[in-house]
Amino acid sequence: MTENIVPGNEVLIENPDDGQPEKYRNPYYVRKTQNWAVEQERQRHIQALYSVGEYCVFALMWHLPDFQKGLVGRCPTCYVSQGKIAEAYGQSSQFKCPDCFGTTFEGGFRAIIVRPAIFTDADDSEAFQARGVVHTQELTVETTPDFRVLNGDYVFRTNNVRYRLRTPARMTLRSGFSHPWQRQSNLTYNHTRAAEEDPTSPAYDIPFSKDVLRGILNIHPQQPANFSDFEIIRAPLIPADED
Numbered sequence: 001m002t003e004n005i006v007p008g009n010e011v012l013i014e015n016p017d018d019g020q021p022e023k024y025r026n027p028y029y030v031r032k033t034q035n036w037a038v039e040q041e042r043q044r045h046i047q048a049l050y051s052v053g054e055y056c057v058f059a060l061m062w063h064l065p066d067f068q069k070g071l072v073g074r075c076p077t078c079y080v081s082q083g084k085i086a087e088a089y090g091q092s093s094q095f096k097c098p099d100c101f102g103t104t105f106e107g108g109f110r111a112i113i114v115r116p117a118i119f120t121d122a123d124d125s126e127a128f129q130a131r132g133v134v135h136t137q138e139l140t141v142e143t144t145p146d147f148r149v150l151n152g153d154y155v156f157r158t159n160n161v162r163y164r165l166r167t168p169a170r171m172t173l174r175s176g177f178s179h180p181w182q183r184q185s186n187l188t189y190n191h192t193r194a195a196e197e198d199p200t201s202p203a204y205d206i207p208f209s210k211d212v213l214r215g216i217l218n219i220h221p222q223q224p225a226n227f228s229d230f231e232i233i234r235a236p237l238i239p240a241d242e243d
């Protein structure tokens with residue numbers, strides 16, 4: 001018996017007796033997305049972050065696509081002032097520019113936010129390589145799904161250790177027939193690898209002293225704390241044209 005699948009309520013199935021197609025009710029159905037399932041899974045995940053995680057600062061930097069969308073200009077200190085040279089080479093004159101933290105974009109960061117996160121443990125291992133002492137071990141960090149991490153963003157922990165983040169892995173919950181949009185079905189978009197930065201990294205120029213970080217992050221309220229007085233958000237946390 002062969003099936004001739006046609007869209008709609010009916011299918012054509014060949015009758016084995018006479019070889020003629022006969023119409024039957026379509027046996028398949030299109031499953032609707034179960035939004036409650038995503039909600040519950042998100043709640044469990046965020047509760048896990050608040051159960052065994054810690055507060056940390058995410059420094060989301062400006063990236064080339066932000067510049068291309070007109071959200072930010074080039075850094076007047078290290079890029080614009082270099083004129084044709086910087087334009088030709090597409091890079092700034094200063095790796096450690098104090099105004100853009102090496103991004104070449106004005107202000108350096110697109111957002112500074114505080115979120116709960118879980119870090120895996122890693123022993124501090126150092127290796128001496130051609131570019132100096134590097135921390136070879138990477139750990140993984142997992143946080144809330146309400147913002148987008150890109151390769152080159154940073155996370156700062158309470159002890160003032162600063163990590164450079166990689167592009168995260170997306171994890172969505174498929175609960176029905178639909179494209180897995182980030183806003184609708186994303187559970188833990190921000191599950192990413194993090195590598196400890198050397199103290200000479202521009203990450204340490206982003207101006208929070210050790211004491212300020214500790215003062216902000218090392219708190220233990222019974223309910224999730226509100227950090228909006230401290231946070232700086234200059235552009236949407238999830239790019240507006242990407243759901």
Ligand SMILES: [Zn+2]
Nearest residue numbers: 075078097100
């Ligand atoms: Zn600069």
